[in-house]
Amino acid sequence: MPAAATAPALTIRVQEADFDVGAELAALSAGNTGIGGIASFVGLVRDVAPHGRGQSSMTLEHYPGMTEKQLTAIAEEAMRRWPLETCLVIHRYGRLLPGDRIVLVGTASAHRAAALESCAFLIDWLKTRAPFWKIEDDGNAQRWVEARDSDDAAAARWAKAPGSTESR
Amino acid sequence: MKMLYFAWIRARIGMAEEVVAPPAEVRKVSDLLDWLERRGDNFATALKERRVVKVAVNQEYVDFDHPLAAGDEVALFPPVTGGH
Numbered sequence: 001m002p003a004a005a006t007a008p009a010l011t012i013r014v015q016e017a018d019f020d021v022g023a024e025l026a027a028l029s030a031g032n033t034g035i036g037g038i039a040s041f042v043g044l045v046r047d048v049a050p051h052g053r054g055q056s057s058m059t060l061e062h063y064p065g066m067t068e069k070q071l072t073a074i075a076e077e078a079m080r081r082w083p084l085e086t087c088l089v090i091h092r093y094g095r096l097l098p099g100d101r102i103v104l105v106g107t108a109s110a111h112r113a114a115a116l117e118s119c120a121f122l123i124d125w126l127k128t129r130a131p132f133w134k135i136e137d138d139g140n141a142q143r144w145v146e147a148r149d150s151d152d153a154a155a156a157r158w159a160k161a162p163g164s165t166e167s168r
Numbered sequence: 169m170k171m172l173y174f175a176w177i178r179a180r181i182g183m184a185e186e187v188v189a190p191p192a193e194v195r196k197v198s199d200l201l202d203w204l205e206r207r208g209d210n211f212a213t214a215l216k217e218r219r220v221v222k223v224a225v226n227q228e229y230v231d232f233d234h235p236l237a238a239g240d241e242v243a244l245f246p247p248v249t250g251g252h
Contacts, residue, residue: 060250063227066228069228103251126251127248127250129248130251131224131250132248132250133175146247147249151251
């Protein structure tokens with residue numbers, strides 16, 4: 001069997017199609033036995049329809065070009081702050097139904113702290129920086145999802161580099 | 169100058185993109201927003217709440233005092249809501 005191809009350090013994908021979490025995470029450490037752990041976050045669509053009031057759905061719009069640029073910048077920042085071997089962000093757009101996967105963040109490092117912390121950093125930062133907008137349809141009406149202050153607060157807690165000695 | 173509009177700002181303006189040629193006195197982002205607002209009720213409605221208007225020039229976030237050039241791609245959109 002040929003040796004598995006080594007994953008690139010940074011993988012960013014913006015796509016309409018679903019993704020296979022197991023395959024994506026397996027690829028993240030392929031060919032790199034220096035990796036001791038992978039942290040991941042999978043975001044799902046929640047059902048917003050009142051009970052028995054029909055099917056809810058969500059449509060994600062994005063800014064092609066800037067989305068990839070911003071996600072790459074966020075992932076590069078994570079790789080500067082933590083000793084990561086590989087890093088993956090997949091974000092979907094288009095119409096999604098409750099239970100559908102929206103986003104996958106995966107981080108691989110020699111040690112768990114770097115993987116876990118950078119994974120949380122990535123999902124917090126992409127929520128406030130990546131140009132995506134959601135419109136919810138609860139079966140009756142459409143409503144643009146509003147940004148929440150709690151998301152800004154979650155992103156702000158990473159303002160200082162957690163790994164840097166200056167901030168400790 | 170290429171304009172791009174997203175989410176409810178796009179819906180209120182009634183178009184996703186256009187090419188505009190603002191007058192010479194439009195030098196920075198805030199000038200552009202003022203000029204756009206005067207083009208019609210749809211623009212005025214979309215842009216009246218400046219606090220929630222985010223701006224990207226050439227796909228990078230900028231402030232309202234960012235200078236503009238003729239060939240810029242300028243995007244206007246509400247606060248982003250990606251993730252899960």
